[in-house]
Amino acid sequence: MPDTFKDGNVPYAVRAYSPEVLLAALKKMMLIRKFEEGAEDSYTRGLIHGTMHLSIGQEASAVGSCMSLTDEDKITSTHRGHGHCVAKGADLGKMFAEFFGKETGYCKGRGGSMHIADPAKGNLGANGIVGGGLPIAVGAALSAKRLGTGAVTVCFFGDGANNEGAFHEALNMAAVWKLPVVFVCENNKYGMSTSTERSTAVKNIADRSASYSMPGVTVDGNDFSAVAEAVDAAVERARSGEGPSLVENVTYRWRGHSKSDRNRYRTKEEIAEWMERDPIATMAAMLIDHKIIDQDGVAALEAETTQIIKDAITFASGSPDPDVSEATRDVYTQEAAA
Amino acid sequence: MNMQAKPTLRELSYAEAIREAMDIALSQDERVILMGEDIGVYGGAFQVTGDLVEKYGTDRVMDTPISELGGAGIAVGAALTGLRPIFEFQFSDFAALAMEQIVNQAAKVRYMLGGAVSVPLVMRFPAGSGTGAAAQHSQSLEAWLGHVPGLKVVQPSTPEDAKGLLLAALEDPDPVMIFEHKILYKMKGPVPEGYYTTPIGKAAIRRTGKDVSIIATSIMAQKAMTAAETLAGEGIDAEVIDLRTVRPMDRETVLASVRKTGRLLCVYEGVKTLGVGAEISAMVAESDAFDFLDAPIIRLGGAESPIPYNPELEKAVVPQVPDILDAARGLLKGRI
Numbered sequence A: 001m002p003d004t005f006k007d008g009n010v011p012y013a014v015r016a017y018s019p020e021v022l023l024a025a026l027k028k029m030m031l032i033r034k035f036e037e038g039a040e041d042s043y044t045r046g047l048i049h050g051t052m053h054l055s056i057g058q059e060a061s062a063v064g065s066c067m068s069l070t071d072e073d074k075i076t077s078t079h080r081g082h083g084h085c086v087a088k089g090a091d092l093g094k095m096f097a098e099f100f101g102k103e104t105g106y107c108k109g110r111g112g113s114m115h116i117a118d119p120a121k122g123n124l125g126a127n128g129i130v131g132g133g134l135p136i137a138v139g140a141a142l143s144a145k146r147l148g149t150g151a152v153t154v155c156f157f158g159d160g161a162n163n164e165g166a167f168h169e170a171l172n173m174a175a176v177w178k179l180p181v182v183f184v185c186e187n188n189k190y191g192m193s194t195s196t197e198r199s200t201a202v203k204n205i206a207d208r209s210a211s212y213s214m215p216g217v218t219v220d221g222n223d224f225s226a227v228a229e230a231v232d233a234a235v236e237r238a239r240s241g242e243g244p245s246l247v248e249n250v251t252y253r254w255r256g257h258s259k260s261d262r263n264r265y266r267t268k269e270e271i272a273e274w275m276e277r278d279p280i281a282t283m284a285a286m287l288i289d290h291k292i293i294d295q296d297g298v299a300a301l302e303a304e305t306t307q308i309i310k311d312a313i314t315f316a317s318g319s320p321d322p323d324v325s326e327a328t329r330d331v332y333t334q335e336a337a338a
Numbered sequence B: 001m002n003m004q005a006k007p008t009l010r011e012l013s014y015a016e017a018i019r020e021a022m023d024i025a026l027s028q029d030e031r032v033i034l035m036g037e038d039i040g041v042y043g044g045a046f047q048v049t050g051d052l053v054e055k056y057g058t059d060r061v062m063d064t065p066i067s068e069l070g071g072a073g074i075a076v077g078a079a080l081t082g083l084r085p086i087f088e089f090q091f092s093d094f095a096a097l098a099m100e101q102i103v104n105q106a107a108k109v110r111y112m113l114g115g116a117v118s119v120p121l122v123m124r125f126p127a128g129s130g131t132g133a134a135a136q137h138s139q140s141l142e143a144w145l146g147h148v149p150g151l152k153v154v155q156p157s158t159p160e161d162a163k164g165l166l167l168a169a170l171e172d173p174d175p176v177m178i179f180e181h182k183i184l185y186k187m188k189g190p191v192p193e194g195y196y197t198t199p200i201g202k203a204a205i206r207r208t209g210k211d212v213s214i215i216a217t218s219i220m221a222q223k224a225m226t227a228a229e230t231l232a233g234e235g236i237d238a239e240v241i242d243l244r245t246v247r248p249m250d251r252e253t254v255l256a257s258v259r260k261t262g263r264l265l266c267v268y269e270g271v272k273t274l275g276v277g278a279e280i281s282a283m284v285a286e287s288d289a290f291d292f293l294d295a296p297i298i299r300l301g302g303a304e305s306p307i308p309y310n311p312e313l314e315k316a317v318v319p320q321v322p323d324i325l326d327a328a329r330g331l332l333k334g335r336i
């Protein structure tokens, strides 16, 4: 072993997880990237009617934040939620089917990209409303505490959401009631076109934690190990009954906010700089350094994930559309009530 | 030459017409400011504010953080104290986050204070379905706000009215809520140059006819016109009224039309039940126009469900031209 790998220099992730778990995490990150690229391609080819928010560049934040979660644990997600969904173990075919508006999709074609959810895996859903998931996550944590399930909720939200009233109300109540929830802010520097400098009075969003008497930490959100270390500790704290935490993953979205973004509010140089810090390449390099995988292994994983995405798209595009006569189904649990 | 100078009618899109109204307002009244999310350098989610920030600067074209309740409330406070804010919601659905300030504050302050103050506030709401944005980005919530005394609620359906109603809203001393249909933003139409206003509270008769009154709002007024052309070919002479204002509603125009045609078809995109069509119908039923009805009233409104994502489902839950045709033909079936 080279000197640099003496105990103190071994990253948290390599110390904390088995090689199998680490390889599964890398695979998930690749799947997220390829899901987004597939979504973008479908969009460009005119197959998609709605909008989409791609999380390319933010894969370490999604996967790193879910490392110590089980299917019993919950997450709430955002409009930029494809990555969280994959990280929590979703089926790629059902995700694409939803994106294509098919009956076989997670929401049977009713929700689309912005509403994909996977309750069976603990994913309470993406959200079209910025900040909409924050109080819901606290509610899930309240259930876990009252029902004694031991489950923890990880609440994903963007930097933009930290200026909604719902954010402040949710953090306060979570702290007052010592609920098992971890607030994970994915600070990608912008809420649509508005930088955090122009929207937010504090320097780090984690600084907000002081107002709600909970620990707050800012980490490099493109470093899988750093994210996992911070969120694992917060999940552990929540699980042992010590209450909520706020983790801020500083990251960057490579693509525009949504389909219609001319990127007028940021420079090409800034985008290029962040693309240099590719979370997937960084993760792969770490695993290669620690002899958990080699270049050929990475290439094989690339090929495997490409095939999974291809199969998922084939499944989705061959799936039936919803029946128009059932457009108003599922408004109520008991249809007769309508 | 002594020719009367006629206003030139160029074609502008609905979005451009709104931008022109804001441009005029900003240039002639220092008190006017624009507030909203991503309305500056981004140009607004639907490119309505466009490049106004370059002309007027960030002090007058203000990007707010993503803070609808606070932003709306700040606009209310500013309107109370000397400014003329035009507040843009990025989508009308996000009014839900700001309802407190709109409903409990803006609408009621004047009344609660015995008329001592007024709230000259304009709010703009990009509304409606058709973009595949699903349940939280596609609603038509005009009836929510139309239910609140103290607010005025308008729904322009043409570029000309979009400009004229915005300028009228700015002249109005009370809060005016403007519901703009997202699908109309790119639609072009003639727009007079310069300053003019379109009266709030006045419907427009888009087509006169004697067989059936189609009272429609927003994009449905456009669909009703398309339907009326087809109906004309079948010998059905439809009168199309674009309601334009939901509160206060133009009672006279609606009742006069129904007295003439004896048949009423209401078409609106908002959910049918407890919506704008219910109000129109009740207005007719409570008046002498009721005696002129030759057939039951028909309301065509949005289905009793959220707006779905799948494009075919999305179309199915709001009235379309064939639905208007079927309803009108049904009304005329037993005609004497």
Ligand SMILES: Cc1ncc(C[n+]2csc(CCOP(=O)(O)OP(=O)(O)O)c2C)c(N)n1
Pocket: A053, A079, A080, A128, A129, A130, A131, A157, A158, A159, A160, A161, A162, A188, A190, A191, A192, A257, B037, B066, B068, B090, B094, B097
């Ligand atoms: C309540 C609400 N306001 C505004 C929007 C429109 N909108 C959607 S995403 C977005 C930016 C969100 O920024 P952030 O929370 O940082 O998430 P990011 O897009 O950067 O992942 C905005 C303004 C919305 N969906 N909901």
Ligand SMILES: [Mg+2]
Pocket: A158, A159, A160, A186, A187, A188, A189, A190, A191, A192
């Ligand atoms: Mg952001």
